[in-house]
Amino acid sequence: xxxxxxxxxxxxxxxxxxxxxxxxxxxxxxxxxxxxxxxxxxxxxxxxxxxxxxxxxxxxxxxxxxxxxxxxxxxxxxxxxxxxxxxxxxxxxxxxxxxxxxxxxxxxxxxxxxxxxxxxxxxxxxxxxxxxxxxxxxxxxxxxxxxxxxxxxxxxxxxxxxxxxxxxxxxxxxxxxxxxxxxxxxxxxxxxxxxxxxxxxxxxxxxxxxxxxxxxxxxxxxxxxxxxxxxxxxxxxxxxxxxxxxxxxxxxxxxxxxxxxxxxxxxxxxxxxxxxxxxxxxxxxxxxxxxxxxxxxxxxxxxxxxxxxxxxxxxxxxxxxxxxxxxxxxxxxxxxxxxxxxxxxxxxxxxxxxxxxxxxxxxxxxxxxxxxxxxxxxxxxxxxxxxxxxxxxxxxxxxxxxxxxxxxxxxxxxxxxxxxxxxxxxxxxxxxxxx
Numbered sequence: 552x553x554x555x556x557x558x559x560x561x562x563x564x565x566x567x568x569x570x571x572x573x574x575x576x577x578x579x580x581x582x583x584x585x586x587x588x589x590x591x592x593x594x595x596x597x598x599x600x601x602x603x604x605x606x607x608x609x610x611x612x613x614x615x616x617x618x619x620x621x622x623x624x625x626x627x628x629x630x631x632x633x634x635x636x637x638x639x640x641x642x643x644x645x646x647x648x649x650x651x652x653x654x655x656x657x658x659x660x661x662x663x664x665x666x667x668x669x670x671x672x673x674x675x676x677x678x679x680x681x682x683x684x685x686x687x688x689x690x691x692x693x694x695x696x697x698x699x700x701x702x703x704x705x706x707x708x709x710x711x712x713x714x715x716x717x718x719x720x721x722x723x724x725x726x727x728x729x730x731x732x733x734x735x736x737x738x739x740x741x742x743x744x745x746x747x748x749x750x751x752x753x754x755x756x757x758x759x760x761x762x763x764x765x766x767x768x769x770x771x772x773x774x775x776x777x778x779x780x781x782x783x784x785x786x787x788x789x790x791x792x793x794x795x796x797x798x799x800x801x802x803x804x805x806x807x808x809x810x811x812x813x814x815x816x817x818x819x820x821x822x823x824x825x826x827x828x829x830x831x832x833x834x835x836x837x838x839x840x841x842x843x844x845x846x847x848x849x850x851x852x853x854x855x856x857x858x859x860x861x862x863x864x865x866x867x868x869x870x871x872x873x874x875x876x877x878x879x880x881x882x883x884x885x886x887x888x889x890x891x892x893x894x895x896x897x898x899x900x901x902x903x904x905x906x907x908x909x910x911x912x913x914x915x916x917x918x919x920x921x922x923x924x925x926x927x928x929x930x931x932x933x934x935x936x937x938x939x940x941x942x943x944x945x946x947x948x949x950x951x952x953x954x955x956x957x958x959x960x961x962x963x964x965x966x967x968x969x970x971x972x973x974x975x976x977x978x979x980x981x982x983x984x985x986x
Contacts (some may be wrong), residue, residue, distance in 0.1 A: 552576070552577070552592050552593075552968070553573040553574065553576050553589070553590075553591040553592050553593070554574075554576075554577070554592065554593045554594075554595065554600060554968070555572060555573070555574055555575075555587050555589070555591040555593070555594045555595070556572060556573040556575070556589055556595050556597055556927070556929075557572045557586075557587070557594060557595070557596055557597065558570075558572070558596050558597050558598055558599055559571050559572060559573065559597040559599075559600065559601070559602040559929070560599060560600070560601045560602065561601065561602050561603075561919065562570070562601060562603060562693070562897060562898060562901060564724070564896040564898070566896050566897055568601065570585060571583055571584065571740075571955060572584060572585070572586055572587040572601060572973055573587070573927070574587050574589060574591070575925045575927075575965070575968050576968075577768075577968070578924065578925055578967045578968035578969075579922060579923065579924060579925055579968065580919070580920065580921055580922065580923050580924075580925050580927075581921065581922075582921060583919070583920070583921055585851050593980065594714070594980070594981040595963070595978060595979070595980050595982075596978070596979040596980075597929055597963070597978060598671065598977065598978065598979060600929050600930060600931045600962055600963075600977060600978070601808075601929065601930050601931075601932060602919065602927060602928075602929050603635075603901055603905070603919065603927070603928045603929070603930060604901070604905040604906070604916070604917050604919040604927070604928065605635070605636065605637025605638065605668075605905070605916065605917070605926030605927055605964065605965070605966065606634070606635045606636040606637065606881075606882070606883035606904040606905060606927050606928055606961075607636065607637070607638040607639075607640075607904065607905055607908040607909055607914065607916060607917050608631065608636050608638070608639045608640065608853055608854050608856070608878065608881075608904075608908075608909075609640045609641065609727075609805060609851065609853045609908050609912060609972065610640060610642065610702070610781060610782065610805060610807075610853035610854065610855050610856075611627065611631070611639045611642065611853075611854060611855070611856040611857075611878065612627075612641070612642050612644065612666050612855075612856060612857045612858065612874070613628075613639075613641045613642075613645075613670070614627070614645065614858060615627075615645065615661065616645050616647065616657075616658070616661070617645050617646025617853075618645065618646070620860060620946075621858045621859055621860055621946060621947060622712070622858040622945060622947055623665065623946070624641075624661055624665040624666050624670065624883075624948045625665040625666070625667065626749070626882065626944065626945060626946045627639075627641075627667070627856070627858070627878070627945060627946075628666045628667040628668045628670060628971075629667050629944040629945075630856070630876070630878045630879050630944045630945035631667070631668050631856075631878045631944060632667045632668050632759055632964040632966065632971035632972035633878070633879050633928065633944050633961065633964070633972045634878040634879045634880070634881055634882060634961060635657050635695075635882050635904075635928035635961030635964055636668060636878060636928075636964070637668050637669060637916070637926035637927070637928065637964060637965070637966040637967075637971070638669045638670075638671065638914065638917075638926065639668060639669070639670055639878075640670075640671045640672070640673060640918050641670055641671070641672045641673065641914075642673055642699075642700065642702040642703070643672065643673045643674060643675040643680065643700065643701075643702070644703045646679060646703060648675050648678070648680055649672055649674050649675060649691075649696070650674065650675045650677075650678045650680075650686045650691075651672070651678075651686075651687075651691075652690060652691070652694060653898075654906055655674065655691060655694055655695075655696065656694075658672055659672075659695070659790055664841060666973045667966065667974075668951070668964070668966040668971050669926075671697050671805060671914075672696065673697075673698055673699060673700050673702070673727065673769040674686060674688070674691040674692075674695065674696035674698075674699045675699065675701055676688075676699045676700060676701045676706060676726065677701055677702070677706070677711070677906075678941070680701050680703065680704060682701065682704060682706065682707055682708075683713070685711065685715055685718070686699070686715060686722070687721050688715065688718045688719055688836075689718060689721065689722045689744050692719075692723065692724045693722075694724040696724070696798070697724065697725075697912065698724055698725045698726070698727050698779070698912065699715070699719060699724060699727065700726070700727035700728065700729065700781070701728075701729065702727070702729045702781060703729055703828075704729060704731065704733075705728070705729055705730055705731035705732060705733065705763050706728065707732070707733055709766055709770060711887065712726075712728075712766075712767060712770055713770045713773070713774060716770055716771060716774035716776035716778065717774045717776070718754070719774075719776050719777075720774050720775050720776040720777075721972070723740050724777075724779050725776070725777040725778070725779050725803075725912065726771075726776055726777070726779070727779045727781060728763070728764075728767055728778065728779065728780055728781060729781045729782075729900060730760045730761075730763035730764050730767065730780060730781070730788070731759055731760060731763065731829075732758070732759045732760075732762050732763050735755075735758050735759035735762070736755055736759055736884055737753060737754070737755070737756070737758055738753045738852075739752075739753045739754045739755030739756075739759075739830070740752055740753055740755070740826060740830070740868045740869055741753075741754055741755065741815065741818065741826070741830045741831070741868060742754055742755060742757075742815045742830040742831060742832045742833065743756040743757070744815050744832070744833050745797035745815060745816065745817065745833075746815040746818045747815075750818070750820075750821055750868070752821070752869070752979060755828075755829070755830055757784075757785040757786075757787055757788075757832065757836070758787070760783075760784060760785055760787075760788035760829055760864065761785055761788045761791055762787055763790075764780055764788050764791050764792065765791050767780075768791065768795035768800050768802050771795075771800055771801060771802055772798070772800045775801070776801070777801045777804075778801065778802045779802070779803045779804065779805070779911070780802065780803070780804040780805070781853075781855070782805060782806065782807045782810065782829055782853070782855050782880070783803060783805065783806050783810075783840065783843070783849055784803050784806075784810050784829035784831075784832050784836060784840070785829075785832055785836050785839070786835055786836050788855045789840060789842070789843040789848055789849070790839075791837045792804050792843070792848050792849070793843065793846075795849040796847075796848065797852045803850045803851075804843075804848070804849045804850055804855075805849065805850065805851050805852065805853040805908075806840050806843070806844055806849045806852060807852070807853060807854060807855045808850075808852060808854060808877055808879070808880075808881045808885055809827060809831070809875060809877065810831065810832070810836075810837065810950070811837070811840055811841060811852070811885070811889070812884055812885075812888055812952075813825075813831050813837070813951065814831055814832060814833060814834045814836065814837040815830070815831045815832060815833055815834075816834060817831065817951070819829060821867045821868050821869075822867075822868070822951070823864040823866060823867055823868060823871030823949070824864055824875065824949050824950060824953075825868075825875075825951050826864075826868050826871050826873055826874075826949045827857070827873055827874055827875050828873035828874070828955060832891070841894070845895075845899075850903075850907050850908075850911050851903050851904070851907040851911065852881070852885065852900075852903045852904055853908070854876075854877030854878055854881050854955060855874070855875075855877065856876050856877045856878045856945070856947075857873070857874025857875060857876065857947070857949075858876050858945055858946055858947020858949065859871070859872050859873070859874055859947055859949050860946075860947075861948060861949075864949045874949070875949050875950050875951060876943065876947040876949055877944050877950075878944050878945060878948050879944065879945060880938055880950065880952055880957075881904075881959035882930065882959065882960065882961060883936070883938070883958070883959050883960050884938075884952060884955065884957060885900055886930075886932065886957075886958065887898065887956075887957040887958045887959060890959075891958060891959075892936055897932075905917035905918070906918065907949075909949075913956070924967060924968075925965055925967060925968040926963070926965065926966055926967065927963075927965040928961050928963070928964055928965075929961065929963035929964075929978070930959060930960065930961050930962065931959065931960060931962045931977050932958065932959040933958070934958065934959065934960055934961075934962075934977070935956065935957070935958050936956075936957060936958075936960060937954060937955070937956055937957075938950070938952050938953055938954065938955045938957060939953065939954075939957075940953040960974075961974075962974040962976075962977035962978055963977075963978050
């Protein structure tokens, strides 16, 4: 099967665009050039839109198995494809938890059957995410688990984290941490600050995140493990990670779009769609996250796509579950609010969604080169639209961005040479022209 993508533009290292065409054969990019004259089974006219490497999201929740009423592997990867993501990394807070060879074999089978894009599942650090007994990290790594996390809960004891890190180091896999000291949560549902006072809601202090990061970077130094911090949200966390990197510790970090785009002052009422963990922090924290991303302290952007049902989120801040969806809105929101405003370059944004996560986790993806896997995202950066949550392909509609006006969206997503999503208003597919 040969496919030609014609009438495209690609982004150069100079942040400029140039015309190009791409030949895909046997799930790989065979040729990139100004024009391609070979015959092909399929020709897709990109009509001047921009071709990019497929986006990578190292932090999403697919809910299956066990939470199919919130999301499934099929619906979640459909949403990912619509958002331009060709590789997503699924967190292990499912039922059963992927903490054994049997559970992982079953999960891989479901992924193979139902996924629209590549899914790399995490294994859990502890059995059942209970924080009691470590999983067999070495065995699960041999079965294809690329990294380990108890995302959703922090590892509470330094001894357990240290042992996990030493075993992960020996197995050649990263430890990925949701950093939260349970003794400092205090039943909080929002950031401990202006809005918690205004709405009379219990607050979560910044310390509950940063103290675990401070502990863990020292454990990572002692163990030699690659330690990755999930969804950084506070200025103290940024400072701690920056200092650890300067000390030569192998620590990397991600930030979520919602923590870049919003702060606690955007919460004006008791609305469950603004409840997330970590919570939206202060404006000063938000600014520190942007600075940390720009100076390299934070390595990448990851959505923390966390779907919940409408009824669950209608329970308000005190009783709704934490989390919002993000796969279908990430690029549009980030492009509109940071690239168009001149805060980020287009090249920077693309790298935080492609090259950087691939490099951090040693993935052979996130590149647009001859002989690379044909993971491709095509974006229209001129098209304006309104975010409408009822139109999401995800089962989750829980977003604080409903009604936002955005510019730019993915219009074609190709995963391993196969079309995973296409917006036929922006893309024209020609019938067979040859073989």
